[in-house]
Every structure is written in structure tokens, then in C-alpha cells.
Amino acid sequence: MQRPIARVLPMLPLPHLDREFDYLIPAELDEQAQPGVRVRVRFAGRLVDGYLVDRAETSEREGKLGWLDRVVSPVQVLTPEISRLVDAVAERYAGTRADVLRLAIPPRHARIESENREPVDPPVIAAPDVSAWSTYTLGRALCEALGEGKAARAVWQAVPGEEWPRRCAELAAQVAVTGRGALIVVPDQRDLDRVANACNEIIGGGTVSVLSAGLGPAQRYRRWLAALRGHARVVVGTRSAMFAPVHNLGLVVVWDDGDDLHAEPRSPYPHVRDVAIQRAHLSGAAFVSAGFARTCESQLLVESGWAQEVVAPRAEVRAHAPRIVALADSEAALVRDPAARAARLPAIAFAAARDALARDEPVLVQVPRRGYVPALACQDCRAPLRCRVCAGPMEMVSEDGRQAFRCRWCATRVGAPKCDACGSGRIRAQVVGARRTAEELGRAFPGVPVLTSGGEAVLASVQQRKSLVVCTPGAEPVADAGYGAALLLDGWALLGRADLRVSEDALRKWMLACTLVKPASAGGMVVVVADSGIPVVQALIRWDPAGFADVELRQREEVGFPPAVKMIAIDGDSTAVADFVAHGDMPQGTDVLGPVPLPAGARMPVQGAGADPEDVERVLLRTGRRSGAALAGEVRKVQAVRSAQKGAGPVRVQVDPLHIG
CATH class of the missing domain: 3.40.50.300 (P-loop containing nucleotide triphosphate hydrolases)
Structure with a gap:
């Protein structure tokens, strides 16, 4: 038998076991045991799944080798290209190859593997019109x-x-x-x-x-x-x-x-x-x-x-873009109070919608939040309303035409909520959702059909007729001939989040809605309910995403945020995070920022038994892009060392996390 040694990568979650192990190949499996196939091997006394990465003549391991238990399937699912990619992604993101392989290769179905095994002649494809x-x-x-x-x-x-x-x-x-x-x-x-x-x-x-x-x-x-x-x-x-x-x-x-x-x-x-x-x-x-x-x-x-x-x-660009207008300073002052219907739909937006409906064209209305009234506050002291059971945020819902109040966390219902700070029973809306907006527009434009898209019911398209389409960002249905107008409401809600990418994300969501509107030459108009002096609003009006990205990148360089630098977030309880930092020998020039609390909205990492869910914090490791690979390599090494030593609790490692806070 040629190359009788199988080098197997077992599908084990522990970082210090992220390497190949050598096994002997039985003679009866010689033909099937080819690089890239799924195999089963005995590891630490139990059978585990793995991938046969390569075959070799000899092994560097001293001592007796175990035998390959069986070849699960002769299909070589781990191709050389995907194998190289898995290695590169694991190194880039300081992870294990087993985790990447779970993302890369779907679970096996034996019956499906027996279908269409024969090679087919490649079809003749005509050159496209470009x-x-x-x-x-x-x-x-x-x-x-x-x-x-x-x-x-x-x-x-x-x-x-x-x-x-x-x-x-x-x-x-x-x-x-x-x-x-x-x-x-x-x-x-x-x-x-x-x-x-x-x-x-x-x-x-x-x-x-x-x-x-x-x-x-x-x-x-x-x-x-x-x-x-x-x-x-x-x-x-x-x-x-x-x-x-x-x-x-x-x-x-x-x-x-x-x-x-x-x-x-x-x-x-x-x-x-x-x-x-x-x-x-x-x-x-x-x-x-x-x-x-x-x-x-x-x-x-x-x-x-x-x-x-x-x-x-x-x-x-100008020939294809709709006319985009924003609020002047005097109008922008009105939208500070989102409870006022007139402020949510200023005169310029009302006129744009009315003109499009008069031409029997659909109007798109983008609302940042779904639901009815997802955030409530006290009318007198402006304090947010909190649940008295779990301190979660209170919301107003509409059920069978009746309004009710409940907690967004524990679903506890309250008949008449009162402010914990001042005791007032007067309530105001902090944020108005898509369903409440649809109700308001139905009253403002009687006789006009109002459609909603978002959450569990996302529309793919709408008919080219007079209608109001209320949707959340990302759920905008396509109109065959384009919308006559689009109203981008509550811009402050998109721009008011404490997030590194808030402006970039707002511009992207607004642009996706604007692209569904007819060009200005055909009467298409977009009204964004936000202050016209804000740079991201100006970028939308000029339709200049490249210029805005350039300015945003310069600002990231000044403050040292991705992608101008390489940043790795380490999340876990205080003991585990401190232990991780203590084990690391980070490249010269690496900044250790924190520890700080997890940013709002970040998922909690998996913690050990008995851990306090409130004792979760984050440390940021920051270095220049040229040192990024070295930093990721060191973090990966620390993961392996802590795994082998059964370190002081698990941590979550994220390279260039999407949301830093």
C-alpha cells in the first residue's frame, strides 16, 4: 500500500486539538480513504467525526498509531481549494478549522450522494449582452x-x-x-x-x-x-x-x-x-x-x-436618481417630538405623497422600527417606562383594534402603566412603529389602500397602483414601474443609535429605498425626515456614497477604528478576560482597551456553569493593519494554551466585530 498513513483533522471544538493526527489505513479502506473524505476515528477512547486531509508514507509521531475506523463516505467533499480557504479563514479570524468546516460543508445525506454521480458534458453558454x-x-x-x-x-x-x-x-x-x-x-x-x-x-x-x-x-x-x-x-x-x-x-x-x-x-x-x-x-x-x-x-x-x-x-447618476429633499432647520426642530403626527409627516412629505397618489402611483413609507409603539415614556418627566417585574421596556400593542400595554422582555401586561420616577399616568410615544404608522396614514389618506411589509410578513412586490406601502428597512417590496414617492420617516431613530456604523448603515438603508423610486424626470421624489445639515443626509441628497465612505474612513483612521486598524474583541466574565490578557504576548504596538461592559445589543457569550450573566465585559485589542495577522495568530495561540490548561472560563473572540459600541 502506498502512503499508508492518514492525516485526519478531527471535528473537535477545543483549540489545542486543532491539528492533524496520524492513523493507519486498513487495507480494505485503501481505495476509499482519499484526501477530502469524511472519516470516523477513535480519539481519547471515543469515536469522532473528521476529515482525511492528506496521506503520507511515514509518521513523525513516536509510538503506536491507531487505525482508521471507517470511511463515512467516499465523496471527497473537502476539496484542496476549500481546505486552503478553511485554513486561511481560521487564521484570519483566530478560530478553529473545525468551526469553519461546520460552516463550509453541509451535513451528509447518503441517499443524495448516490444521485447524479456521472459526469456531464458542460453545456454551451452563449456570450451575454453586456x-x-x-x-x-x-x-x-x-x-x-x-x-x-x-x-x-x-x-x-x-x-x-x-x-x-x-x-x-x-x-x-x-x-x-x-x-x-x-x-x-x-x-x-x-x-x-x-x-x-x-x-x-x-x-x-x-x-x-x-x-x-x-x-x-x-x-x-x-x-x-x-x-x-x-x-x-x-x-x-x-x-x-x-x-x-x-x-x-x-x-x-x-x-x-x-x-x-x-x-x-x-x-x-x-x-x-x-x-x-x-x-x-x-x-x-x-x-x-x-x-x-x-x-x-x-x-x-x-x-x-x-x-x-x-x-x-x-x-x-442624476438622470437615474429621484429628487431627494430633507427638512430645513426650522422643520427639523419639529421632529424632536415623535409623538406629534404632523411632525412625523411634515407638509413637504404629505405633499409628495399626495402628488404621487394623484398619479395613481404607489408611495413607499420607510419606518425604522416594527411593531405598534415599541417604546414609551412619561409625558411629564420624559423618563422611559419600565416593567415593574423585570425592569424591561414597556410597549403599546394593538390587538383586535384595542390598545394594550406589555413588557417587551417578559410580556407582563399592565392595564394603566404609571411612571416609576414621578408617578404620572400620562404616557407618550418615544418611537412609533410600522403598524401604528400604517394606522395614522390610513386616517390621513382615507380611501387609499395601506399595505405593510416587515417582520414575518415581507412582501416581494406590489402592484403598480395607488397605495401606501409601510415597511421597515430591508423589507421594501419592489414596484414594477417604481414608486412615485418615498417617505423616510424618523431619521433620528436611525441616526441616534450609539454605534460605530450608524451613519454608514443609515445611508445604506435610505439608498436601498430610494433606488425603488422613479427618476426625478418621471416625477419621483424622496423626502427624508432628518435635518438637512447632517453630513449623511447631505451625502444622500447628492447621491455620493463613495465620498461619504471616504470621509468616514478618514474619521475611522483618526480615532483608530476598523477597518483603518485591526481590532479583536475578547468577551467573557471578568476573571476569564483578565486571564486571557495575562496569557498573551501581543505584538509590539498593540493597544489593550478596557475592560468595558458589552455594547448595547451585543449577544452574551457562552459562559461556564455558575457564572454571573451580569459579570460580562469586553477587552479590545487594537493594532495596525500590517500587524493584524500577527495579533490574530497570537490570540489563536492563547486560545490553544488556555484550552489545554483548562483556563479560568471560556471567552468569545471576534476579529473586527461588526458592532463595537
Whole structure:
């Protein structure tokens, strides 16, 4: 037998066991035990799952070796490309390869593996029409580079109203013509459906595989295998598709990289954009970060010269954009009181909606918060109303046409809440949700149908007729011919959060809504209920996401926040965090910030038995980008040492966390 030693990576969660172990291969498993297959091995007296990473002639381990117990499946699911990517992601995010592999490879279904094993002849794909890319500077050059098999890298800024799913499909088709594969990752199911339809129309349904977490396990594994076996030339999916085994990968496209859904909530918390960049680099594939808005991370790719920006001339942008207006200073003073209906819908917004409805066109109304009245306060002293059982925030709900009060944490109901601070029974709304807004608009525009989209009931599209569509950010349905107007209410609620990315996130959400509105030449108008003097509002009015991202990046550099620096958050109880910092020999120039309480809204890390959930804090490790890999490597080493020594409690490690506070 040639190379009788199997090097196996066991699927164990402990960082100090994140390495290969050598096993002898029985003669009867010689043919099946190939690199990339799933195996079972005995480890510390019990059988565990693992992946056969490589085979070798000899072992460096002294002593007797155990035997490979069995080959679970002969399908080589861990391809060399995905194996290299898993290694790179684990290093980048200071995690374990076992955690990354759980994200990368779906669970096995034996019945599905027996289907469609035979190779298929690649279909003939016609070259797509890419004339629409002439709208953009370097747009045609990008298409030509993809058609020639070059590893082009671009940050594409789509013009307002762009049929972006079709543009993404054209890029994928341009690569598929050359015989290489393409991967397109989008944030949610609605975007996925639109891109999949465009790819099926342009490329052909037999060569497109659609992956999403919403598929059943069997169906997802079937489509994943179609990509692995080369039956699908193009893979379109949500976050879970970022590791899809696309055969001969030639292009990776990430749409709207600023969406929170692109951030994996499970360890080691990789972001789709960063995984795509790593994958394009390792595979020699092209990379395109696309969207209407622009994140600081994409701006950094342009400024560093790693990617070229593909943007439209200002004349084209103005031709496609709706007219966008904001409140003057005098009007902005009114919206400080969100309980006043007139302030929530100022005269300019009311007029824009009325004119669009008069033309029998739908009007989009974006409200930052869902629900009825999700936050209440005392009318007299302005103190927030709190539950007397758990001190959670109180909200007003509407049930069968009647209003009721309940706690948002423990659901305790109260007949007539009173302020704990002053005892007043007079209540005011701090924030008005989408459902209450729909009621108010129904009274303000009698006879006009009012539709809602958000939460569990998200509309994909609406008919091109007179109606008011109230939605939360990200749940905006598409109107076939575009909305006549859009009202972006309660801008203060989006901009008032204590978060590093609050302005970037607000601009992205507003722009996504504006792109659904008709151009100004066709009467399209957007009213944003926010002070016109705020820089992010000015960027929206000018439709200048690149300029805003540049300014935002300069500010991040001044204060030392990602992506201008590398930052790693260590979360856990005070003893565990102190123990972690004490074990580390961080690179020179690393700043240790904290400990501080977890930022509002951050998920609590998993703690040991008996730990106090209130004794959770965060330490931030910050260094320059050139030292980022060294810092991540040291953090990974500390994790392994503490794991082997059974350190003073678990911690959660997040590299460049999305929300710092």
C-alpha cells in the first residue's frame, strides 16, 4: 500500500486539538480513504467525526498509531481549494478549522450522494449582452477582463434604479462562457430569488445552483453536490454559500456587503466579504463588491489599489436618481417630538405623497422600527417606562383594534402603566412603529389602500397602483414601474443609535429605498425626515456614497477604528478576560482597551456553569493593519494554551466585530 498513513483533522471544538493526527489505513479502506473524505476515528477512547486531509508514507509521531475506523463516505467533499480557504479563514479570524468546516460543508445525506454521480458534458453558454455596462466607467473593461479569464477586482457602484440582478448575472455569464465557475452571494431570500431568476434567464437553469439556509437539508446537500461535481457552473446563494465548492472558480460577487446578514453569527464569526476576498486571492479568481451604497471596507479596497471602482458619471447618476429633499432647520426642530403626527409627516412629505397618489402611483413609507409603539415614556418627566417585574421596556400593542400595554422582555401586561420616577399616568410615544404608522396614514389618506411589509410578513412586490406601502428597512417590496414617492420617516431613530456604523448603515438603508423610486424626470421624489445639515443626509441628497465612505474612513483612521486598524474583541466574565490578557504576548504596538461592559445589543457569550450573566465585559485589542495577522495568530495561540490548561472560563473572540459600541 502506498502512503499508508492518514492525516485526519478531527471535528473537535477545543483549540489545542486543532491539528492533524496520524492513523493507519486498513487495507480494505485503501481505495476509499482519499484526501477530502469524511472519516470516523477513535480519539481519547471515543469515536469522532473528521476529515482525511492528506496521506503520507511515514509518521513523525513516536509510538503506536491507531487505525482508521471507517470511511463515512467516499465523496471527497473537502476539496484542496476549500481546505486552503478553511485554513486561511481560521487564521484570519483566530478560530478553529473545525468551526469553519461546520460552516463550509453541509451535513451528509447518503441517499443524495448516490444521485447524479456521472459526469456531464458542460453545456454551451452563449456570450451575454453586456452593453448596459457601458453606463459605467471601466464597466466594459471589467466585462472584457472577465471574458479573457483575468482576475479582475472591482468595487461596483450601481446607479439608482439599476436592474442589478441582471447585471450580476451578466458578469457570471461572461465568466461561464470561458468554462470557469462563478459565485454570487446576496444578503437575503428576496435578493436571492431575483438573482437566481436573472441567472436562469441569461445562463440557463441547468447550470445554476441556488443555495440558501432556508432549503431543507436534503435539497441543500443535493445542490451543494451539483456544484462539487461540476454540474452547476454558477452558484447563487446567501451567507451559507460563501464556501460553496464551485468547480474552477473564476468570479466571486458580493452584493450589498454592508448588510448585517453577511456577518456569520457563529464562531469564528467570518464576514462574507472577507471570505470572498480570501477566496478570490487563493483561487486566482476575479472579485466584485457591488451595491448602491459603499462600506468603509470596500472604500479601503479602492484606496489601497487592490480593486478598481466601477462607477457611473455624475450625469448618469442624476438622470437615474429621484429628487431627494430633507427638512430645513426650522422643520427639523419639529421632529424632536415623535409623538406629534404632523411632525412625523411634515407638509413637504404629505405633499409628495399626495402628488404621487394623484398619479395613481404607489408611495413607499420607510419606518425604522416594527411593531405598534415599541417604546414609551412619561409625558411629564420624559423618563422611559419600565416593567415593574423585570425592569424591561414597556410597549403599546394593538390587538383586535384595542390598545394594550406589555413588557417587551417578559410580556407582563399592565392595564394603566404609571411612571416609576414621578408617578404620572400620562404616557407618550418615544418611537412609533410600522403598524401604528400604517394606522395614522390610513386616517390621513382615507380611501387609499395601506399595505405593510416587515417582520414575518415581507412582501416581494406590489402592484403598480395607488397605495401606501409601510415597511421597515430591508423589507421594501419592489414596484414594477417604481414608486412615485418615498417617505423616510424618523431619521433620528436611525441616526441616534450609539454605534460605530450608524451613519454608514443609515445611508445604506435610505439608498436601498430610494433606488425603488422613479427618476426625478418621471416625477419621483424622496423626502427624508432628518435635518438637512447632517453630513449623511447631505451625502444622500447628492447621491455620493463613495465620498461619504471616504470621509468616514478618514474619521475611522483618526480615532483608530476598523477597518483603518485591526481590532479583536475578547468577551467573557471578568476573571476569564483578565486571564486571557495575562496569557498573551501581543505584538509590539498593540493597544489593550478596557475592560468595558458589552455594547448595547451585543449577544452574551457562552459562559461556564455558575457564572454571573451580569459579570460580562469586553477587552479590545487594537493594532495596525500590517500587524493584524500577527495579533490574530497570537490570540489563536492563547486560545490553544488556555484550552489545554483548562483556563479560568471560556471567552468569545471576534476579529473586527461588526458592532463595537
